[in-house]
Amino acid sequence: MNTNTQISAADREAVTAAEVTTIIGLEVHVQLQTKSKLFCGCSTLFGQEPNTQTCPVCTGMPGSLPVLNKQALKLSIKTGLALNCEIAKHTKWDRKNYFYPDLPKGYQISQLDQPICGVGYLDISDSDGAFEPKRVEIERAHLEEDAGKSSHDESGRGGKSKIDLNRTGTPLLEIVTRPDMRSAAEAKAFLQSLKMILTYIEVSDCNMQEGSLRCDGNINLHINVGGQKIATPIVEIKNMNSFRAAERALDYEVKRQLAEWKETGGTIEGAPKRTFGWDDQAEVTIAQREKEEAADYRYFPDPDLIAVVTTDEQIDAIREEIGTLPSRLRNDLVREHQLSEYDANVLVNQGRGVVDYFLSVAKTCDNSKLAINWVNQEVLRHLNETNSAIDQYPIGSDGMGDLLKRITDGDLDQTRGKDVLSAMMEDSIDAAAAIEKLGIRQVDSSELDSLCQQLLDANPKVVAQVQEGKVKALGALVGQARKINPNVNPGTLQANLRKMLGVDG
Amino acid sequence: MSNAIDRKTALHVGKLARLELTDAQADASAKHLASILSYVDQLAEVEVPEDIEPFFGATESVNAVRDDEVRPSMDRETILRNAPDSDGEFYRVPPVFG
Amino acid sequence: MASSIECLLSLVNQNKMEISKLSASQIVSHIAAGELTATDCTQHFLNEIERKDPTLNSYLHVAKESAIETAQQIDARRSAGESLGALAGLPVAVKDGICTKGIRTTAASKMLENFVPPFDATIVQKLTDADAIVIGKTNLDEFAMGSSTENSAFGATKNPWNTDCVPGGSSGGSAACVGADLAPVSIGSDTGGSIRQPAAFCGVTGLKPTYGRVSRFGLIAFASSLDQIGPFTRTAQDAALTMNVIGGHCERDSTSAREDLPDFSSKLDQSLSGVRIGICKEHFESGLPDDIRKSMDESISVLKSLGATTVEISLPHSKYGIAAYYVIASSEASGNLARYDGVRYTMRFEADNLNKMYGLTRTEGFGDEVRRRIMLGTYALSSGYYDAYYVKASKVRRLIKNDYTKAFESCDVILGPTAPSTAFKFGEHTTDPLTMYLADIFTVTANLAGLPGISIPCGFSDGMPIGLQLQGKSFDEATLLQIAHQFQQQTDWHSRRPQA
């Protein structure tokens, strides 16, 4: 009757991983960074007291009507452009009807057949080579309103559920990929890459803890058994609340589906899509309770809203605002700032704020190499240690640029520079004040001459080596010199020593 | 179109609409649905030229939008006042699976 | 002493008598001139309500205290020389499907029996900004679904001309209260004829403006793409006065039109010479009662005598209007009424699990007709039927709209009867809902096309008023009001009053 009856349990058991292809598509819900909700003026701030950010519109009160927030539309278009999507010139709103207590109107305003963003793509790769670079196609991205939050009584005593509608009406962009990913690692890379783009173009903070980025995955297996292609039933996995969780959930599901197929031989034919949830503690996917009725959302155009028409000029203006995307930025940093691939990657992965910081510092000190070393080491170390963001870093890019300019100009060496940086951070002062405080000053030529003489007198062996042609031996004197006078610049010192020894050039 | 409106159909539609119908109500509902649908089925006889797009809203103007500005929300007490059950902070509803 | 009291009483009585005869425009100008106080005027209507409404049940709520308080404030402000709004001191009754801040708003449903909106509908705001006085909330068919107010959860309203008859619906309370002089002006809403048909049944003037002309914010939605708010008045002139206040763009309603609001009063006195009146042949086909047909012919003669010309037009798809209307209106309603789920602002039927609570609340909270329409709408939108019903109906809707566009190439307005009968008896159409639906046959097409329509009294049949409907071009309410006003200058049908 169907294919699975022809494949014996023994044949199924004999299937190896090499004959299994994993098929993954993702649905990512992204909360857009607007100040107010999608259809009313309530704030979208996270973490406020329950039901304090609601109004007649977002609680669906009788008589209330929605009015579209144009910024949400703009951020959607911006995202679409960054994901190489076609942007709809004409888009409309549809009602998705279902009952749930955190959905006040009994329907969600969404977009069915005219999503704001059409087909696009995102290229992904893995620096460790876990998979070949590939293109994941975006099927669509549509704008919709978020639901509220229900908290259920977990005691098992059937207590009442509590409903908070603060989140209700927050703008969500649902990004749907084609089933182009072939492993959990690819799915994770897609999510990471997507998050980086979204934060770069400032459409979302993508804070997964706060639910600003939520991800569901559709997954099944294509199995090759003696030339026959079998597909396992599609499972939707919900509740993947971190990239790590997504990767582990999908990995787990691959194994589970294979085991299930080996046991039952069940295939996609006639099998409805099932929903599983990821249990992060138990590290398993768990089948969710099936609904009595198959979902019938009875979509129809929302008669309370009218269509939105976007012009080429408006789209171009939004494109202008996007700026350079991460992949392009990496290339630019390598080409124009002579950064290594590695450095460029580290920098870009930190987000636009850090890149902008670097670019500003590099410009002020006119020394990309020095700037990248200091940003990737000093600055990032501090951010990691304090778990803070670049805008919280105590030294602004001007101050850092100023400090590094002094190093570039030879007024400071890097070691003293680090002392200066510490002082700047400790006392919230600028480089000049820190230099002053540390008593760093230029060593004048007579002072330098006498210091050099003192060194030469005390180190006849070194003098002899130099005279034999081993000029490098002078390096040994730098440490001694700094003990005597910490302000002395190693470069200047060595030059002066060479001059006095007549080995100039 | 409307050939098979029976109790089962009525119960299914009732479920979608969250109307809890007794069998008697479902039968009455099926009868009414069948009657109105047999009237409405005259729509099938209307020949619609290919270039006719459905007219979904009574206005075809476009682009009613607002700026992204936060307006004060309503205070919680006012919002919750009309609720049949709340604890002063949350709306309360019976459990999904009771 | 005694005689002076008698004299005073007779003055008061005389005053009362006069107020009943005054049009809204006259009340406003008398109050502005200091010849009548807002308080006396309001008290007069409150007394009339107390006297007559126990029989009629046109009001679900009378805002006695707040109305008098507002009237006193207006009088005080007038005495202090402050400038007052365009409707200063005018009592206005508002359909109870329209939200009034702090005043219970039920949509005549058990479901909303205790709902007190924390906000005013835009039109209520506009009325109070113009210093009108909200005197009460009027009865309707539950959620505006019906043509007789028999579907009100709080008892039907009776027709002031014959209490055995329905006042029409769904805005039956608004029509009856103006018809019985219990308010000089009332506000209703019209989804398929819910202003025009009860206006015809109660012998008053009722205007359904162009879709988008009046903000729907605060109107409890029945069918969002069809609903439109409008006034009931004694005269077209009063309708113009009211429209000047309630019309205009509203930023809280995305479907609100951005067209400039004209002065609806400015065109009233213009001659009808050159005005082309379309006579829709489909309106006069078989089944129209002779009395109504005769009234139409007489009305046409009156308008011709005023300089108008007539031309026969056709709306070939109008016969599908009711079918398209019931699919579209019920579909939208099934979504609009999903919010009544026992969670946020409705009655709740307690149960031990969520779905049971939903099911019982909605079955107990909604009346029969509302449930019927939710069932129809849910079915029409459900998987496998959407294209055959909702999409097909919306295409027919386009054809109906196109019919109008074509008709208006040869005429300025379309004239015909408002309803296929005069007010019918209670219970006459309750056993077969479909026959009730057909009461809207001449009115639904304007809603489907989004066009304005007005009903004015034009005769009587067996003591019951007959309504004349004029339908106009998009945003051309001014011409409807002009023709209606000119007609009312020549006839006195609108001045006739039922026996008290």
Ligand SMILES: [Zn+2]
């Ligand atoms: Zn809100």
